[in-house]
Amino acid sequence: MPHNSAPAGAPAFLRVHRPSTVDLIATELRNAIYSGGLPVGSPLREVEISRQLGVSRSPLREAAQRLVQEGLLTAIPGQGLRVATVSEDRLPDLFEARIAVETHAARILIRHNDAGALAKVTAAFDHLTEAVKGTDARTIGDADLDFHFALVEAAGNTRLTRYMSTLVVETRLASFSSKQGYVVRRDVTPSHQAIMAALKSGDAEAAAAAIAEHLTEATARMTGELAERGIEVETVAGAPEPGAVYELGPIDHTSNPAD
Amino acid sequence: MPHNSAPAGAPAFLRVHRPSTVDLIATELRNAIYSGGLPVGSPLREVEISRQLGVSRSPLREAAQRLVQEGLLTAIPGQGLRVATVSEDRLPDLFEARIAVETHAARILIRHNDAGALAKVTAAFDHLTEAVKGTDARTIGDADLDFHFALVEAAGNTRLTRYMSTLVVETRLASFSSKQGYVVRRDVTPSHQAIMAALKSGDAEAAAAAIAEHLTEATARMTGELAERGIEVETVAGAPEPGAVYELGPIDHTSNPAD
DNA sequence: GCGTGTATGTTTGTCGACAATATGACATAC
DNA sequence: GTATGTCATATTGTCGACAAACATACACGC
Numbered sequence: 001m002p003h004n005s006a007p008a009g010a011p012a013f014l015r016v017h018r019p020s021t022v023d024l025i026a027t028e029l030r031n032a033i034y035s036g037g038l039p040v041g042s043p044l045r046e047v048e049i050s051r052q053l054g055v056s057r058s059p060l061r062e063a064a065q066r067l068v069q070e071g072l073l074t075a076i077p078g079q080g081l082r083v084a085t086v087s088e089d090r091l092p093d094l095f096e097a098r099i100a101v102e103t104h105a106a107r108i109l110i111r112h113n114d115a116g117a118l119a120k121v122t123a124a125f126d127h128l129t130e131a132v133k134g135t136d137a138r139t140i141g142d143a144d145l146d147f148h149f150a151l152v153e154a155a156g157n158t159r160l161t162r163y164m165s166t167l168v169v170e171t172r173l174a175s176f177s178s179k180q181g182y183v184v185r186r187d188v189t190p191s192h193q194a195i196m197a198a199l200k201s202g203d204a205e206a207a208a209a210a211i212a213e214h215l216t217e218a219t220a221r222m223t224g225e226l227a228e229r230g231i232e233v234e235t236v237a238g239a240p241e242p243g244a245v246y247e248l249g250p251i252d253h254t255s256n257p258a259d
Numbered sequence: 260m261p262h263n264s265a266p267a268g269a270p271a272f273l274r275v276h277r278p279s280t281v282d283l284i285a286t287e288l289r290n291a292i293y294s295g296g297l298p299v300g301s302p303l304r305e306v307e308i309s310r311q312l313g314v315s316r317s318p319l320r321e322a323a324q325r326l327v328q329e330g331l332l333t334a335i336p337g338q339g340l341r342v343a344t345v346s347e348d349r350l351p352d353l354f355e356a357r358i359a360v361e362t363h364a365a366r367i368l369i370r371h372n373d374a375g376a377l378a379k380v381t382a383a384f385d386h387l388t389e390a391v392k393g394t395d396a397r398t399i400g401d402a403d404l405d406f407h408f409a410l411v412e413a414a415g416n417t418r419l420t421r422y423m424s425t426l427v428v429e430t431r432l433a434s435f436s437s438k439q440g441y442v443v444r445r446d447v448t449p450s451h452q453a454i455m456a457a458l459k460s461g462d463a464e465a466a467a468a469a470i471a472e473h474l475t476e477a478t479a480r481m482t483g484e485l486a487e488r489g490i491e492v493e494t495v496a497g498a499p500e501p502g503a504v505y506e507l508g509p510i511d512h513t514s515n516p517a518d
Numbered sequence: 519g520c521g522t523g524t525a526t527g528t529t530t531g532t533c534g535a536c537a538a539t540a541t542g543a544c545a546t547a548c
Numbered sequence: 549g550t551a552t553g554t555c556a557t558a559t560t561g562t563c564g565a566c567a568a569a570c571a572t573a574c575a576c577g578c
Contacts, residue, residue: 055532058533093418104363158352336530337569
């Protein structure tokens with residue numbers, strides 16, 4: 001009985017991956033939402049967006065449905081599509097999902113005991129510690145989310161990675177939706193250090209606990225619970241992008257982006 | 260300052276939820292894949308499917324992109340859409356994601372200590388124990404997946420529930436993709452009983468461990484590891500649906516399905 | 519005989535256009 | 549002055565059609 005699942009010797013050729021037009025558009029939309037180019041709650045008019053992207057409405061609408069499935073866009077029948085808003089009362093739901101994904105990713109990472117994978121997380125952590133030395137809220141916020149994504153990515157699970165890439169954007173959306181504006185706390189490093197230490201020591205339960213605590217604390221801070229209880233946290237504020245309509249780059253489905 | 264987030268007294272009116280046409284089509288496609296009406300790996304020809312559904316190609320393609328995002332359909336640029344195949348080597352990835360979602364759902368469920376939520380899980384469990392008395396593999400398989408979904412749903416997290424609804428269909432796809440045909444093991448009850456017992460006793464760690472063990476064992480069985488090691492498990496086989504092209508029901512976007 | 523090149527048929531990817539619907543402004547009645 | 553009804557505008561939802569790309573079958577050359 002011939003089995004084709006185990007590639008012995010020559011790995012033959014893996015299927016070439018050519019990104020389709022909808023792939024490109026979907027990525028462009030996600031980036032626009034993540035960067036704040038498409039403001040939260042704003043309706044995206046299809047003719048305008050499609051012309052900016054240099055495509056027709058059909059591929060745009062198809063790509064948009066992918067983001068609807070992710071929860072990044074909300075579709076109301078007669079009203080079209082809007083950028084999703086993550087209101088304060090939905091923050092616990094979001095961060096609970098992050099806890100589920102990130103804690104288990106940490107467990108997998110420790111179980112695999114892969115030095116290369118851990119090195120990538122360490123690199124992201126170093127990049128974060130470097131970013132907090134500055135004062136730009138966006139740079140810090142990006143580095144923070146990059147670290148958390150790197151952690152999940154290092155686990156090597158395709159589905160968890162896919163979930164996390166969406167959760168990252170949703171977290172950013174929550175920051176944009178916040179009525180206190182886009183704010184990141186100043187001392188992000190300590191709690192991250194606890195996570196890194198647990199990861200390096202190989203203590204899965206400690207890592208999971210550190211992650212859960214870190215994210216629970218973040219939820220409390222963003223919902224304003226800490227402020228209500230009189231607890232002050234040093235923060236850095238920063239507007240996403242003052243005025244200026246974000247110009248989405250044109251999609252070029254002829255050339256190969258891997259040049 | 261008026262706050263509209265906390266509904267005190269009259270809950271006013273919640274936004275009416277009218278399912279769009281793409282919603283209906285997407286659900287129809289998921290059901291068709293779950294039930295085996297659309298066989299694994301089969302390319303879905305758009306003109307044919309769209310005519311069966313009584314709609315045009317545009318809304319069908321938009322709905323299909325949602326399933327692509329879920330991973331239920333794979334899109335290759337020049338070749339169109341195919342029903343995804345979950346080959347044996349991808350089973351660990353799938354079940355590891357299930358472990359992440361289900362174990363954390365159990366932790367949430369125990370933390371909330373909601374009797375009503377636990378009752379629904381118990382009901383699904385009872386339904387499963389009833390199903391295994393019969394010999395129909397599909398009935399048992401449905402009850403099994405229903406139980407796991409009920410467990411996650413009981414946690415009350417919208418994102419985890421959304422993840423799980425996709426994972427359920429992916430698990431079914433894996434069963435269909437198996438070269439040993441659609442097979443379920445005969446004695447599903449014992450390991451499920453361990454999960455239920457832990458849930459009722461309120462022991463989160465025990466529940467998580469039971470779920471992880473149960474799913475890890477399921478992975479080993481489906482990858483054929485047990486058979487290779489000479490371990491026999493009593494199973495029940497059943498074909499998804501002999502021949503006969505599945506006829507998708509026509510979409511009616513005029514009437515209200517909530518009648 | 520095996521491999522390569524060519525031609526045909528089918529399916530996809532994209533586009534422009536039409537009809538239905540929702541939004542906002544305006545006028546009117548109470 | 550407030551509320552209701554009506555109209556105009558803009559945007560969406562859907563459709564049919566065209567062009568490009570792929571898969572299959574066949575013929576040709578080595």
